Amino acid sequence: MSDIGGQSVVDGVSVAVMGASRGSSPAPWERRVRRPRHREAPWDFSPRKASATFAKKFLTAISGEFGAVIDAETVRMIESDVSLVVGLVDGSGAPIVSRACGLNVLDANAGTVRLLLDAEDAPALAELVHGAVIALTTGNVRTHEAKQFKGHVVSIEAATPADNARAAQYYDDFCRVVEESDGIERAAVERLIPTRFVACLIAFDEMFDQTPGPGAGAPIEGET
Amino acid sequence: MTPADDRDARHGLNAVRNCFHGVVPAVIATASADGTPNVTFLSRVCLVDNERVALSNQFFSKTARNLAENPRASVLLVDPVNYEQYRLTLVYERTERRGPVFERLREDVDAIASITGMQAVFKLRAADIYRTVQIERVTRGGSRPVPPPFAGPVGTGASFAGMAELSARLGRCGDLDALVSVTISGLAELFGFDHTLILLLDEEGKRLYTIASRGYGTEGVGSEVIVGEGIIGMAAARAAPMRVGNLRQMAKYSRQVRRSYEGTGEIGPGHEIPVPGLADANSRVAVPLMALGQLVGVLVVESRRSVAFDDDDEALLTAIGSVLGSAIEAERARERDEQASSAPPQTASAPSNEGVATTVRFFAVDGSTFLDGDYLIKGVAGRVLWSLLHRYETDGRVDFTNREVRLDPTLELPDFRDNLESRLTLLKRRLQERGASIQIEKTGRGRFRLVVTTALNLEGVDAPR
Numbered sequence: 081m082s083d084i085g086g087q088s089v090v091d092g093v094s095v096a097v098m099g100a101s102r103g104s105s106p107a108p109w110e111r112r113v114r115r116p117r118h119r120e121a122p123w124d125f126s127p128r129k130a131s132a133t134f135a136k137k138f139l140t141a142i143s144g145e146f147g148a149v150i151d152a153e154t155v156r157m158i159e160s161d162v163s164l165v166v167g168l169v170d171g172s173g174a175p176i177v178s179r180a181c182g183l184n185v186l187d188a189n190a191g192t193v194r195l196l197l198d199a200e201d202a203p204a205l206a207e208l209v210h211g212a213v214i215a216l217t218t219g220n221v222r223t224h225e226a227k228q229f230k231g232h233v234v235s236i237e238a239a240t241p242a243d244n245a246r247a248a249q250y251y252d253d254f255c256r257v258v259e260e261s262d263g264i265e266r267a268a269v270e271r272l273i274p275t276r277f278v279a280c281l282i283a284f285d286e287m288f289d290q291t292p293g294p295g296a297g298a299p300i301e302g303e304t
Numbered sequence: 305m306t307p308a309d310d311r312d313a314r315h316g317l318n319a320v321r322n323c324f325h326g327v328v329p330a331v332i333a334t335a336s337a338d339g340t341p342n343v344t345f346l347s348r349v350c351l352v353d354n355e356r357v358a359l360s361n362q363f364f365s366k367t368a369r370n371l372a373e374n375p376r377a378s379v380l381l382v383d384p385v386n387y388e389q390y391r392l393t394l395v396y397e398r399t400e401r402r403g404p405v406f407e408r409l410r411e412d413v414d415a416i417a418s419i420t421g422m423q424a425v426f427k428l429r430a431a432d433i434y435r436t437v438q439i440e441r442v443t444r445g446g447s448r449p450v451p452p453p454f455a456g457p458v459g460t461g462a463s464f465a466g467m468a469e470l471s472a473r474l475g476r477c478g479d480l481d482a483l484v485s486v487t488i489s490g491l492a493e494l495f496g497f498d499h500t501l502i503l504l505l506d507e508e509g510k511r512l513y514t515i516a517s518r519g520y521g522t523e524g525v526g527s528e529v530i531v532g533e534g535i536i537g538m539a540a541a542r543a544a545p546m547r548v549g550n551l552r553q554m555a556k557y558s559r560q561v562r563r564s565y566e567g568t569g570e571i572g573p574g575h576e577i578p579v580p581g582l583a584d585a586n587s588r589v590a591v592p593l594m595a596l597g598q599l600v601g602v603l604v605v606e607s608r609r610s611v612a613f614d615d616d617d618e619a620l621l622t623a624i625g626s627v628l629g630s631a632i633e634a635e636r637a638r639e640r641d642e643q644a645s646s647a648p649p650q651t652a653s654a655p656s657n658e659g660v661a662t663t664v665r666f667f668a669v670d671g672s673t674f675l676d677g678d679y680l681i682k683g684v685a686g687r688v689l690w691s692l693l694h695r696y697e698t699d700g701r702v703d704f705t706n707r708e709v710r711l712d713p714t715l716e717l718p719d720f721r722d723n724l725e726s727r728l729t730l731l732k733r734r735l736q737e738r739g740a741s742i743q744i745e746k747t748g749r750g751r752f753r754l755v756v757t758t759a760l761n762l763e764g765v766d767a768p769r
Contacts, residue, residue: 165380167333167343175341177333177378177391178442201442203391215333215341224329224560226345262552263586263608264328271387274444288366290344292557293564296363 150188150284154227158193158218159185161253166197167215168207178204180216181277182250191231191284196239196247199276208236214282217290221257225291227300231284239277247277316354317436320383320390324351325549326412327384327586327610332359334370334377342366347416347557349381350409352433357394360409361430368432371396377434380442384549384610388443394434406431411538415548418534419558425570426561466494467623474631479746481729483635484516487603487628492518495620497605499582502593503529503536504601504632504726507684507717512540512602515730519606520581525733526681529602539590540602547618549587549611587612591621593629600629632726639706639725639750661759662741666690668766675740684723685731687715692754693742693762706750728752 150158158164164180181196195216197208208214212233219226239247251273255266287300323330330346344367350358357379361368371377375396382389400406410428417426470490477483484502491497499519503512512529532541539546548554565571581588585606593601603625605613665674671686672679681689691712695701710717710724717724732744732752741758 163329163345165331165333165343165345167335167341167378169335169339169341173335173337173339173374174376174393175333175335175343175374175378177331177343177380179331179380198444200444203440213340215343217331217343217345219329219345222556224345224557228343230340261556262327263584263610268387271443272382272389291560291564292345292347292363293561294363294568294570295564296344297366 150185150191150287152188154287155185155188157220158183158227158229161221161250161257163219163221163254164195165217165219166195166204167217168204168212170203170207176204176207179272181247181274183216184246186281191229192234193282193284194243195280195282196243196250196277197280198274199239199278200274205278208233208278208280210235214280216282216284219290221254222261226289228288228290229284230286230288231282234281234283237279237281239279243277243279317351317357317439318354320381320388320439321351322383322385322611323381323390324349324357325384325611326553327550328382329553330382331380332367332377333379334367335374336370337373342370346379347553348409348412349379350405350412350431352405355436356397356433357392357436358400358405358409358431358433360413360428361399361432362413362426362428371432388441391438391440391442392436393438393440394436397433397435400431400433401429405433411542411546415535415538415546416554416558416561418532418538419555420562421533422558422562422565422571423532425565463495463620467620470494470624471627474627477631477635478749479639479729480515480632480635480725481732481746483628483631484729487624488516488518491605491624499585499606501536501581501604501606502601502628503540503604504593504723505531505540505599507723509599512536513683513730515601515726516733517581522737524581525737526685526730535588536590536602536604539592540599543592543594543599545589545591545618545622547587547589547613549613551586551588552584582606582608584608586610589613589618589621591618591625593625593632595626595629595633598633600632603628636723636725661761663761663763664690664693664742665763666765668764675738675742678738680738680740681731681734683727684715684717685727685734688724688727689731689742690762690764691715693756693760696754696756697760697762702754702756703747704752704754706752 164183166178166180168176168178170176178198178201181198183193183195186192186194193216197204199205210233213230214233215228215230217226217228251269255269258264258269259266289295289298289300326348330349331343332346333341333343335341346359348360350360352358367377377394377396379392379394380389381392406428409431413426413428414423417423470487473486473490474483477486487502488500491500500517501514501524502516503514505512510531512531514524514527517524529536529540531537535546535548535551562571581604586609587607588604589606590602590604592599593603603621605617605621607613663676665677666672666686666689670682671684671690672682673686673689674680680686688709691709691714692704695704706724706728709715709728728744732746735743741756742760743755743757745753745755747753
């Protein structure tokens with residue numbers, strides 16, 4: 081990473097990845113509840129407000145009181161060949177975008193999923209800690225229909241052989257639909273596929289319609 | 305930092321300019337003041353300069369609210385040539401509602417809207433300008449082979465020799481038919497443009513009709529585009545080149561947005577605007593044919609590949625469009641001058657045709673003409689054919705001049721810019737394409753012959769006789 085135009089650069093992040101020697105430092109996913117860090121924010125970023133909102137969401141989520149109920153049709157959709165992208169926020173309040181590599185819904189009634197992420201994406205991984213607020217958007221490659229889920233990270237784990245198999249299956253399906261729909265060959269899409277993964281357990285408590293159009297961003301009622 | 309990271313950073317956004325064609329949808333993440341992220345797909349990110357990008361603001365309600373609180377964004381882009389992926393760290397700078405960046409973005413939005421005919425509701429509200437503070441390469445699969453890059457644009461770019469050769473060929477053309485034929489074949493032979501259409505503007509300036517094409521299953525002569533609709537119609541309406549390299553993505557996005565608007569009741573059910581050309585085209589360049597500052601028609605080049613055409617191709621085609629437009633207009637002017645002093649036509653008797661008759665059915669209301677139940681043509685060209693066949697049947701005439709056709713009051717041709725030669729060329733090509741028993745042959749400048757090889761059964765619906 082580097083900077084351009086003499087502008088400031090987001091702090092570099094050094095993180096351990098799966099299989100790498102970590103020494104005595106804990107891996108990012110072993111850290112506990114994220115505390116927003118107020119490094120530099122000339123705009124209206126409020127760590128106090130962020131902490132309060134986060135704490136409210138986290139406490140309600142872990143109590144199981146307001147977990148999102150993911151209906152069967154949505155489960156089928158998000159476990160299929162959709163494009164998966166995630167948004168995280170670093171300690172200064174800066175957003176970070178990354179791609180996800182497949183998921184399994186663990187408990188549709190509690191809104192919990194096991195999401196696979198790129199183990200080499202250090203900036204994103206650095207913020208992927210217990211309690212971190214996370215957004216996931218799923219996009220239908222054929223139609224651009226999209227849904228956004230917001231919740232918090234419950235835990236981060238090393239990818240298991242089952243996770244690796246799930247990621248492989250996801251990319252098989254994803255590459256096929258991209259080739260059919262957009263004419264982009266698998267060899268090209270493979271350039272975007274990570275070689276190592278981490279598994280992230282997430283509890284979602286909000287759902288939004290993210291399909292492009294005048295209704296984009298509207299909460300999906302009755303499911304939260 | 306990898307060498308690639310360093311290269312990209314030092315060269316700024318110009319080093320990743322391929323990412324801005326929109327072939328692979330971009331992704332943007334923002335965050336509210338309380339630290340809640342929001343992530344969504346983008347149809348297009350527009351390159352402003354080496355440090356800045358612009359994002360169109362139509363539906364970004366949450367994104368816009370977040371930026372008001374926390375003016376930072378993170379965007380993922382994919383280069384459609386080598387599939388390198390980049391993450392840009394952006395800081396919001398300003399919003400523009402006029403000016404060149406806004407116009408460029410509006411052109412993109414209008415092009416998407418025009419695919420499904422929703423220009424009335426799907427409009428650019430504002431262009432948000434962001435400064436890039438970091439470019440990070442996040443390509444994975446490092447051990448996987450890099451896919452072979454495109455072989456470059458299908459045309460040979462700024463080929464001055466090719467341009468000179470095509471200009472010389474056009475200079476030897478004696479009529480409109482030859483002009484469009486030579487252009488189409490020259491674009492393929494000299495530059496490698498394999499899928500090409502030439503459309504001319506109608507007399508009322510409201511529609512374009514295809515007069516020649518190459519590289520399609522059927523020639524599609526006579527297919528029409530309304531000025532202002534689709535990429536081709538927009539190039540005509542703006543008298544400016546239009547170039548897209550992600551037609552499939554645009555069409556998918558446009559269809560989905562239209563469905564969303566239909567769901568809210570803002571617009572009624574509609575349909576995708578049918579466009580002559582490749583059904584699965586991914587790249588299209590449409591350049592206006594201009595003469596004396598006036599629109600004559602549109603030249604279209606297509607490819608199934610993404611981002612198949614570059615700036616050089618667009619410039620080359622624009623130059624060819626000007627040469628062709630001027631040549632067409634000069635040919636029309638010359639024809640009008642010559643016909644003012646032309647001699648009356650020699651007449652020949654119609655041969656007696658036997659066997660199965662061809663039924664020609666003509667609808668006066670719009671000039672629609674059918675041969676043995678199959679649609680042939682409509683409008684001015686249909687009325688011209690009906691008039692010729694009527695004279696053939698009643699007087700035995702087979703030889704005609706453009707001048708006498710032009711003076712036929714039943715055709716209702718405008719006094720100025722009647723485009724008769726274009727309509728005759730269109731009719732001739734449609735009859736050829738159909739392999740019809742009626743053909744038109746040029747017999748000299750401003751003269752032609754009707755060749756009929758079967759008996760005719762003329763059926764006019766409210767038609768003049």
